[in-house]
Amino acid sequence: MATAAFNLALINPSTFILPKSPNPTKLRVCTLRCSSATTNAVPGLSERPWKTSDARLVLEDGSIWRAKSFGATGTQVGEVVFNTSLTGYQEILTDPSYAGQFVLMTNPHIGNTGVNFDDEESRQCFLGGLVIRSISISTSNWRCAETLGDYLAERNIMGIYDVDTRAITRRLRQDGSLVGVLSTEESKTDEELLEMSRSWDIVGVDLISGVSCKEPYEWVDKTNSEWEFNYSGRDGEAFHVVAYDFGIKHNILRRLASHGCKITVVPSTWPASEILKRKPDGVLFSNGPGDPSAVPYAVETVKEILGKVPVFGICMGHQLLGQALGGKTFKMKFGHHGGNHPVHNLRSGHVEISAQNHNYAVDPASLPEGVEVTHVNLNDGSCAGLAYPAQNIMSLQYHPEASPGPRDSDYAFGEFIKLMKKVKVNA
Numbered sequence: 001m002a003t004a005a006f007n008l009a010l011i012n013p014s015t016f017i018l019p020k021s022p023n024p025t026k027l028r029v030c031t032l033r034c035s036s037a038t039t040n041a042v043p044g045l046s047e048r049p050w051k052t053s054d055a056r057l058v059l060e061d062g063s064i065w066r067a068k069s070f071g072a073t074g075t076q077v078g079e080v081v082f083n084t085s086l087t088g089y090q091e092i093l094t095d096p097s098y099a100g101q102f103v104l105m106t107n108p109h110i111g112n113t114g115v116n117f118d119d120e121e122s123r124q125c126f127l128g129g130l131v132i133r134s135i136s137i138s139t140s141n142w143r144c145a146e147t148l149g150d151y152l153a154e155r156n157i158m159g160i161y162d163v164d165t166r167a168i169t170r171r172l173r174q175d176g177s178l179v180g181v182l183s184t185e186e187s188k189t190d191e192e193l194l195e196m197s198r199s200w201d202i203v204g205v206d207l208i209s210g211v212s213c214k215e216p217y218e219w220v221d222k223t224n225s226e227w228e229f230n231y232s233g234r235d236g237e238a239f240h241v242v243a244y245d246f247g248i249k250h251n252i253l254r255r256l257a258s259h260g261c262k263i264t265v266v267p268s269t270w271p272a273s274e275i276l277k278r279k280p281d282g283v284l285f286s287n288g289p290g291d292p293s294a295v296p297y298a299v300e301t302v303k304e305i306l307g308k309v310p311v312f313g314i315c316m317g318h319q320l321l322g323q324a325l326g327g328k329t330f331k332m333k334f335g336h337h338g339g340n341h342p343v344h345n346l347r348s349g350h351v352e353i354s355a356q357n358h359n360y361a362v363d364p365a366s367l368p369e370g371v372e373v374t375h376v377n378l379n380d381g382s383c384a385g386l387a388y389p390a391q392n393i394m395s396l397q398y399h400p401e402a403s404p405g406p407r408d409s410d411y412a413f414g415e416f417i418k419l420m421k422k423v424k425v426n427a
């Protein structure tokens with residue numbers, strides 16, 4: 001009888017799914033697995049020559065997922081989001097827009113290429129943690145500098161593996177984003193971790209101030225030659241772009257530099273008046289973590305700049321532009337995170353496969369007349385791009401810089417160059 005119940009549980013994970021219950025004493029564990037993974041095996045020193053589960057992911061709905069840890073140890077709270085990218089885990093780990101979130105990779109096998117010196121998208125990892133199905137037991141790549149586990153441990157980022165990522169993804173798709181707690185601390189009870197997850201919220205929190213640079217700096221690095229497949233925009237003229245760092249990804253800066261721009265990066269709180277004094281040819285509002293409604297100071301800055309100089313907003317920058325134009329943003333059910341999101345460019349008629357990472361979106365119905373929706377996400381019809389030609393504004397909800405992901409939308413940087421050029425010529 002007991003054996004039958006055990007087998008049933010293994011083949012049907014939903015057996016272990018617990019209803020969201022205010023009574024934490026009813027907690028049970030979602031997965032029960034043995035594995036022959038040998039990553040941490042210490043022959044002769046352990047009764048079992050394989051690593052057994054030593055971590056828990058406790059979700060706010062009351063479900064508990066037993067897992068194995070890699071990277072840092074400890075206890076961490078965050079919002080769980082799933083990312084459908086097949087490659088590019090290092091760029092994802094260093095995308096500052098994941099601050100406050102645990103990234104669950106739907107691709108089951110992660111870590112096989114290790115990490116390298118070139119693919120960093122920011123100065124550190126800001127995400128809460130990494131959740132994967134299987135960590136590669138060997139690392140092989142010509143650029144590999146170290147293993148994923150060592151990299152995360154050095155940066156104090158928790159990772160877990162041997163967890164049913166497919167079941168968690170299905171739950172997030174069904175119920176929406178969930179807050180969770182990752183812990184390797186046996187001393188903490190399930191109830192304590194559940195309480196922690198339920199008393200934490202990502203909505204309404206200014207996460208930008210924790211990731212933005214503290215002082216302005218100049219950026220000069222370009223993307224390498226494999227990116228030179230598109231309109232280069234270089235015509236001997238170096239446009240000066242000021243980039244607001246709300247959590248900016250380096251490839252945005254590299255792409256602008258490759259188009260010949262002279263770039264000054266400024267902190268998120270830098271006054272608009274200081275920017276306008278420098279008379280830039282354009283201003284870029286970058287991607288960044290969290291809720292756009294939690295940073296009214298940034299919306300005010302955007303408002304002060306609009307109409308005075310051409311602007312380009314990317315992701316968080318697009319959301320802040322939407323609000324500055326009088327529109328509203330809202331939290332999506334589980335957002336878009338991955339490198340395979342189809343977007344319809346309404347101006348060209350083309351479909352772009354895009355890189356995306358956002359949980360909030362602009363409500364197009366809330367925007368004033370004259371603002372044009374230029375791009376639509378084909379998965380759910382949400383607004384993926386805006387333009388307000390009267391004020392030389394363009395923005396995208398997704399990532400034309402890719403990194404990781406397809407480069408279909410790279411033309412957007414060329415369009416920004418054209419916008420700056422048009423305004424300069426007519427000045």
Ligand SMILES: NC(=O)CC[C@H](N)C(=O)O
Binds near residue numbers: 097291315361
């Ligand atoms: N990549 C981003 O800029 C993310 C924007 C915002 N934090 C969101 O989740 O919607």
